[in-house]
Amino acid sequence: MAFFxxxxxxxxxxxxxxxxxxxxxxxxxxxxxGLTKQYxxxxxxxxxxxxxxxxEFVCLLGPSGCGKTTTLQMVAGFVQPSIGQVKLDGxxxxxxxxxxRGLGIVFQSYALFPHMxxxxxxxxxxxxxxxxxxxxxxxxxEALDLVHLGGFSSRYPRELSGGQRQRVALARAxxxxxxxxLLDEPMGALDAKLxxxxxxxxxxxxxxxxxxxxMVTHDQAEAMTLSDRVVLMNGGRxxxxxxxxxxxxxxxxxxxSTFLGRSNVFSGTASDVDFITxxxxxxxxxxxxxxxxxxxxRPEKIEFVDRNALVRGRVTARVFLGNHWLYQVETPLGxxxxxxxxxxPPTVAEGDEVGLHWDQKYARVVAIQGDA
Amino acid sequence: xxxxxxxxxxxxxxxxxxxxxxxxxxxxxxxLSLSFFGLQPxxxxxxxxxxxxxAHLVSDDYYAGIFLxxxxxxxxxxxxxxxxxxxxxxxxxxxxxxxxxxxxxxxxGPLLVSVVVRTLGWAxxxxxxxxxxxxxxxxxxxxxxxxxxYSYTGVVLALSHVLVPYMILATWASLQKLDFSxxxxxxxxxxxxxxxxxxxILPQVIPGVLSGSLIVFALAASAFATPAIIGGRRLKVVxxxxxxxxxxxVNWPMGAALAAVLMVLVVFVTVYANRAIERRFKQVFS
Numbered sequence: 001m002a003f004f005x006x007x008x009x010x011x012x013x014x015x016x017x018x019x020x021x022x023x024x025x026x027x028x029x030x031x032x033x034g035l036t037k038q039y040x041x042x043x044x045x046x047x048x049x050x051x052x053x054x055x056e057f058v059c060l061l062g063p064s065g066c067g068k069t070t071t072l073q074m075v076a077g078f079v080q081p082s083i084g085q086v087k088l089d090g091x092x093x094x095x096x097x098x099x100x101r102g103l104g105i106v107f108q109s110y111a112l113f114p115h116m117x118x119x120x121x122x123x124x125x126x127x128x129x130x131x132x133x134x135x136x137x138x139x140x141x142e143a144l145d146l147v148h149l150g151g152f153s154s155r156y157p158r159e160l161s162g163g164q165r166q167r168v169a170l171a172r173a174x175x176x177x178x179x180x181x182l183l184d185e186p187m188g189a190l191d192a193k194l195x196x197x198x199x200x201x202x203x204x205x206x207x208x209x210x211x212x213x214x215m216v217t218h219d220q221a222e223a224m225t226l227s228d229r230v231v232l233m234n235g236g237r238x239x240x241x242x243x244x245x246x247x248x249x250x251x252x253x254x255x256x257s258t259f260l261g262r263s264n265v266f267s268g269t270a271s272d273v274d275f276i277t278x279x280x281x282x283x284x285x286x287x288x289x290x291x292x293x294x295x296x297x298r299p300e301k302i303e304f305v306d307r308n309a310l311v312r313g314r315v316t317a318r319v320f321l322g323n324h325w326l327y328q329v330e331t332p333l334g335x336x337x338x339x340x341x342x343x344x345p346p347t348v349a350e351g352d353e354v355g356l357h358w359d360q361k362y363a364r365v366v367a368i369q370g371d372a
Numbered sequence: 373x374x375x376x377x378x379x380x381x382x383x384x385x386x387x388x389x390x391x392x393x394x395x396x397x398x399x400x401x402x403x404l405s406l407s408f409f410g411l412q413p414x415x416x417x418x419x420x421x422x423x424x425x426x427a428h429l430v431s432d433d434y435y436a437g438i439f440l441x442x443x444x445x446x447x448x449x450x451x452x453x454x455x456x457x458x459x460x461x462x463x464x465x466x467x468x469x470x471x472x473x474x475x476x477x478x479x480x481g482p483l484l485v486s487v488v489v490r491t492l493g494w495a496x497x498x499x500x501x502x503x504x505x506x507x508x509x510x511x512x513x514x515x516x517x518x519x520x521x522y523s524y525t526g527v528v529l530a531l532s533h534v535l536v537p538y539m540i541l542a543t544w545a546s547l548q549k550l551d552f553s554x555x556x557x558x559x560x561x562x563x564x565x566x567x568x569x570x571x572x573i574l575p576q577v578i579p580g581v582l583s584g585s586l587i588v589f590a591l592a593a594s595a596f597a598t599p600a601i602i603g604g605r606r607l608k609v610v611x612x613x614x615x616x617x618x619x620x621x622v623n624w625p626m627g628a629a630l631a632a633v634l635m636v637l638v639v640f641v642t643v644y645a646n647r648a649i650e651r652r653f654k655q656v657f658s
Binding site: 076098102103105108109111113115124125128172 | 551553554556557558559560561562563564567571572575576578653
């Protein structure tokens with residue numbers, strides 16, 4: 001496919017850094033070193049460091065106000081970091097102005113130019129690079145085909161649906177063959193069903209083009225669907241970095257475990273042989289912490305048992321969520337959430353006395369976090 | 373019941389509509405009909421219906437000159453208001469909330485002062501003995517006073533000052549709807565600030581600039597106080613001519629004919645310009 005080729009024959013023009021070859025994965029392509037942004041007394045981003053390999057898809061995930069968008073804007077060049085460095089392909093671009101970085105950016109509002117047609121929107125970046133008209137038309141057509149909008153080139157943005165607008169925004173960002181694609185909450189304005197479709201499409205597109213991508217999102221499901229690696233942020237700091245599955249299975253703290261999926265968290269005292277919380281003794285979980293600690297266990301790892309129960313309680317609520325049931329169980333440890341896949345009719349009803357059990361390999365013991 | 377619901381709005385808007393009719397429609401019709409009467413020697417209005425006022429108006433180069441002057445003046449004022457008002461509105465929209473509030477007061481403050489007072493202020497500045505000439509003489513930029521009073525420059529200057537707030541307000545309204553991230557998007561696609569302004573911002577605020585221009589043009593074409601004080605007899609425009617016909621020559625029918633032609637021309641120019649630009653920028657209007 002034609003879109004593949006441009007990654008190889010990109011060139012340095014107008015001071016714009018272009019990607020070189022696709023072969024060198026795992027090498028640090030984009031490096032963020034200790035990025036910090038302070039607004040007066042307020043520290044929006046505090047010492048953010050990350051290396052991104054070429055072709056990697058990284059999500060910055062966190063609640064609103066965690067500094068993820070500020071971080072993205074520092075990479076884009078719209079915000080100057082107070083301290084820290086942005087390096088792209090070995091070159092320091094921290095002080096380079098945003099219009100010389102040549103990065104592809106998709107905005108939350110898509111930021112399409114309302115007075116230009118789809119084709120003119122996509123062609124704008126090429127025009128700025130003084131690409132000849134014939135080549136421009138060809139590349140615009142390629143980019144529009146890539147996002148399945150071949151027949152829409154003469155439409156205006158207001159004549160398009162939300163999903164189509166987003167594709168135009170993607171095409172406009174990709175057509176300049178940027179070394180890095182930055183996505184700022186690109187799915188924020190789409191409804192749930194369309195969002196899922198676009199996520200899968202974006203993932204496939206990113207793989208096909210092989211472009212290094214950083215996306216900002218507050219939606220944990222979206223981050224897990226799309227990214228090779230998730231950077232979980234909170235209060236301007238990085239909480240945890242890892243592959244979605246690893247991060248889900250091995251959260252490093254209360255915040256990670258509750259922001260990425262659901263989790264039951266018990267605070268108590270850990271030792272080699274057990275974990276004591278609310279006067280109850282639980283078997284030790286995985287983790288090396290001694291002393292005060294948080295004990296984490298995912299709702300879907302807990303099962304209802306008659307014997308060998310680790311804790312007993314009464315079901316106070318049962319909610320049907322389609323593919324699974326979610327139970328709220330009142331126990332001496334507090335309320336515990338239990339999720340059961342909807343594979344057979346439920347055996348437990350509200351008000352039932354139940355025993356709960358989980359395999360200790362699924363329990364994690366982590367250090368107590370300061371503010372979270 | 374369906375009809376009841378449909379009738380109510382008419383009843384509700386009737387008082388307003390009647391007031392407009394009585395206060396605007398009737399005088400307008402009377403002025404218009406007045407323009408078809410002749411004039412007897414001695415100032416008596418003739419009761420025969422005639423087109424002689426219009427014939428006179430068309431055949432006399434004196435009037436053609438005045439209309440042309442008014443048109444050029446209004447265009448010049450509109451252009452200078454665009455040149456001053458649009459960038460000013462853009463700067464305002466980029467200020468922090470506190471400075472924006474302060475600047476808005478500065479921009480709109482003059483609207484609270486009577487046009488006559490403001491124009492007299494300009495007269496003081498523009499006179500041969502005025503501040504501007506004295507200043508220019510003092511720094512040696514000129515040898516003898518430049519005549520700014522009773523000149524195009526003076527009238528355009530003073531009228532622009534009077535009308536620029538309307539342009540700023542109209543443009544401001546468009547800028548409020550502008551998505552700031554389109555600027556960043558263009559920037560990220562390697563556009564320079566100037567290109568962003570020209571290719572991205574300006575086309576999006578065209579509706580505001582257009583409506584501002586129409587307001588400014590119509591107000592400039594029919595302005596009276598400023599041309600009367602700054603332009604005086606030496607630089608007559610249509611509105612001051614109408615005034616003279618009515619009050620100095622006591623030729624009411626001629627004055628009425630001039631007023632009718634001015635109104636028709638202004639309406640024609642604004643509607644035509646509106647259409648043309650709306651067609652050109654139809655994607656921005658929606």
